[in-house]
Amino acid sequence: MSVVEEDVWKVYNLQKDPDARNEIIVKYLPLVKHIVKKLVISDIAQSEYEDLIHQGILGLIDAIEKYQPDKGVKFETYATLRIRGEIIDYLRKRDWMPRSLKKKYKKIEETVEKLQQRYNREPTVEEITEACGLEEEDVLKTLSYINVSNINSLEEAIENNLKIHSISEIDLKNPEEELLYKELKKKLAHAIEKLSEKERLVITLYYYEDLNYKDISKILNLTESRISQIHSKAIKKIREMLGEYF
Known part of the structure; x- marks a missing residue:
């Protein structure tokens, strides 16, 4: 963090100055778009985006508003979790994908497998x-929503384990939590090793390289x-292998 950035945070934390907050928002707006x-x-439709x-x-x-620098966690790490959580909560409350489409996901998944074999x-x-007899927008929205639902419960664990974060950057309150963290990290790595080559590559590009679907595609x-x-x-697959943690 540069001296200028430190000064902005000091001003905001001490005075809750709106201009300082706006400066921080502008700086991290690209992070929101990236997430x-x-x-x-x-x-997806521009209005939904x-x-x-x-x-x-x-x-x-x-x-x-809630960030506490003295906790030793990088703001980007903390903000990423809060931003993602807000988006996922919004999708769930709004029921972004109708229940009827959720039921059709299995049909889409089976169709893809059949088409892979055919072509x-x-x-x-x-x-x-x-092949599914659905609108393209429905297919894309279904896949996007299901993906968000699947990664939600694993997101924090993967962010904390796959990216290069030191133990000191995570707010572990006691030795027992640190031990559990290390054990989860080891089991997560083992679970990823059991994935297919293509699955491991996608996970690596998505989490290690921080790429989105468009870049990976x-x-x-x-x-x-x-x-x-x-x-x-x-x-x-990872959730099933780490079922004891969820």
Whole structure:
């Protein structure tokens, strides 16, 4: 953190100065946009994208209000969790994806597997849409929502374990918590090793390299919806292997 940034935080923490808060919001607005782009497929409607950005900003403001520098946690780490949490809460309360679409997810998943076998390649969104008899927007929204739901309970664990964070950056209150943290880290790494090569690659690019679906789709030459599916499937496997923690 630069001297200028430290001064801004000092001013805000001491005086709760609105101008200082606005300066912090502007600085971390790209973080909000980055999180939204990682959570959903880029083809969602612009109005929905803007709604999620708005919710993310509310999460950022909440993080600014509650952040305590003396805890030893980086603001970016703390803010990321608050922003993501605000967006996910919004999606759930609004029921962003109707229950009828949730029921159709299994049909979409099965259709993809059948098309893979038929064409001996990854199917396009258009092919999936035609085979399922659903609107393309519904297919994309379903995959995005299911992905958000799947990663929610694992997100904090993965953020704290896959990214290069030291123990000192995490607010562990006692030796028992530190021991549990180290054990979870070891089991998480073991679970990831059991994933298929493609699943491990997606998880690595998403968490280690901090890329979104659009970037990963270009690297792997797959559709964003397919990347979302691979990601969701990998997270589902990890959750099953780490079931004792959830």
